[in-house]
Amino acid sequence: MKTYLDPPEAPAGTGQRYRLHGPTMGSRYSAVFYTAAAVDEAAIAARLSAAVDAVDRQMSSWKADSDLNRLNSAPVDAWLRVPHALFDVLEAAMRVSRESQGAFDIGVGDLVTAWGFGPANGQIDEARIKTLASQAHRPASDFLDLDREHGRVRKRVALSLDLSGIAKGYGVDELARCLDRLGITDYLVGIDG
Structure with a gap:
């Protein structure tokens, strides 16, 4: 019997499974994807991190120098x-x-x-x-x-x-757009929260 806790099976014909994660927004992001193409995991992880870091720099209420806090103090x-x-x-x-x-x-x-x-x-x-x-x-x-x-x-x-009620969702969208730009189409991305 399969449960939601079991790792997903690879979609037919999609290749190897990769799992990347890293810190962001006081939590962590994760990306699980399948691709038949050879990939540079470190380069993809760097691009994913850069995508969510940009969101955090702009929209964080925790970072005193974020663009959001600049707006709050305007x-x-x-x-x-x-x-x-x-x-x-x-x-x-x-x-x-x-x-x-x-x-x-x-x-x-x-x-x-x-x-x-x-x-x-x-x-x-x-x-x-x-x-x-x-x-x-x-x-x-x-x-x-x-x-x-x-x-x-x-x-x-x-x-x-x-x-806080919307920025992480935008961050998840950015993770997805990042993988889309790399031609990776079979993925699941998320930010814990």
């Missing part, structure tokens, strides 16, 4: 140019926010921190939680302007954005 009403990938993720997050009527909201960075998650490293701020709970909340999509033509973003109110 003055209200100031336009800020952001990398194309970050722009795409912000655009997708705002679309999901509107479609979910604000149930999905990237404007929860202050709340995440107050509860001790993310860079707060377990330090719960009960006073900040009470303050935030007493304020009327509107989703970030109500206060974030995106200018695709110029690749820039503007906050109309002070916001602390957190992309």
Whole structure:
């Protein structure tokens, strides 16, 4: 009897099985793929790592110098140019926010921190939680302007954005695009979280 824990069998005619993994986003990525072509595992691992590292450098709430944190610290009403990938993720997050009527909201960075998650490293701020709970909340999509033509973003109110609910998914997409560009078509990629 096969279970979901058994390793997958190779798709017919696809060649050798490879398994690569490495650190990313405070966790790890993994890629399992089959290919009949000869491959340089180290080169593929380097490309996969570079793909997810780029996402992490742009979208991490943990890295003080990330593009996301640069946006978080930008003055209200100031336009800020952001990398194309970050722009795409912000655009997708705002679309999901509107479609979910604000149930999905990237404007929860202050709340995440107050509860001790993310860079707060377990330090719960009960006073900040009470303050935030007493304020009327509107989703970030109500206060974030995106200018695709110029690749820039503007906050109309002070916001602390957190992309933890979407950035890893984008990272997984980047892993898949990386393997697609290499001509590898039989794969499973993921980022633990």
